[in-house]
Amino acid sequence: MELRQLRYFLTVAEEASFTRAAARLHVAQPGVSAQIRSLERELGQPLLDRSARAVRLTEAGAAVLPYARAALAAVEDVRTAVDELTGLLRGKVAVGMVAGSAALGVPEVLAAFHDAHPGVEVTLTEADTDPMLDALRAGRLDVAIAAFAGAAPDGIETRTLSDQPLVAAVGEGDPLAGRRGVTLAELGDRALIGMRPGTAMRAILDAACAAEGVAPRIAFEAGNPQVLGDLAARGLGVAILPESTARARPDLRVVPVTVPPMRGRVALAWRAEGPNGPAARAFIEHARARLATPPE
Missing domain, CATH: 1.10.10.10 (Winged helix-like DNA-binding domain superfamily/Winged helix DNA-binding domain)
Structure with missing residues (x-):
């Protein structure tokens, strides 16, 4: 054997x-x-x-x-x-992340860890939150940067990296541009641009619509927030985006959603029982110290 x-x-x-x-x-x-x-x-x-x-x-x-x-x-x-x-750190670390989380500093964290521990093989895959959490529990991933619509499930520990409102984002010529706020009910007859089903952001939007009795008209779906912004900037509808993503784009106008307020959270996630080995433990400590954290 x-x-x-x-x-x-x-x-x-x-x-x-x-x-x-x-x-x-x-x-x-x-x-x-x-x-x-x-x-x-x-x-x-x-x-x-x-x-x-x-x-x-x-x-x-x-x-x-x-x-x-x-x-x-x-x-x-x-x-x-x-x-x-011998003072060496070796092994493998499997990392997962949701689309758009690179803006939190993930590439820089990976590069710094590689420089500090060149004997560790690090892999990175992009996926939605639910399959990443399944992979964490099964041991196929050691750590994930995941988006959450609520609390993390049992068996998963998290450290919040970003917690911010979801807003409406439109192109410069849109009738909503310049508005100080909009309700979800007012968006009921507009073409919405949202994340695909199965993502945390889509779950937040769907739950808010259900609570308000709004039947959303999702005209475009994508798996990357930047793509949603591209579509909105070209006048194809109203994108629902994290506030920081929308405000970072000069070609978009940000309109807060006042009723109901929606928030999205991105967090570093790992198994509560601990990662598989010392390399993964070292990476988690490294990421916790270096990744962006929400403002106080």
């Missing part, structure tokens, strides 16, 4: 797919399949059910999974113990 076989098995189990596992491991899919078959022959039991579209654990696979995870963690602990003696 080889550690490589256990690592491949664990990755396929987490991804529920040989294809995604191979991409994550940066190896060819046939190699992943061959190693897992070799492990199954050695154990005398199939560990994965390949009959469905998504790969699933068999009963034997579910029994083996925690031991495979523990064995790989023990090997990492051995490496860590030696690195600590």
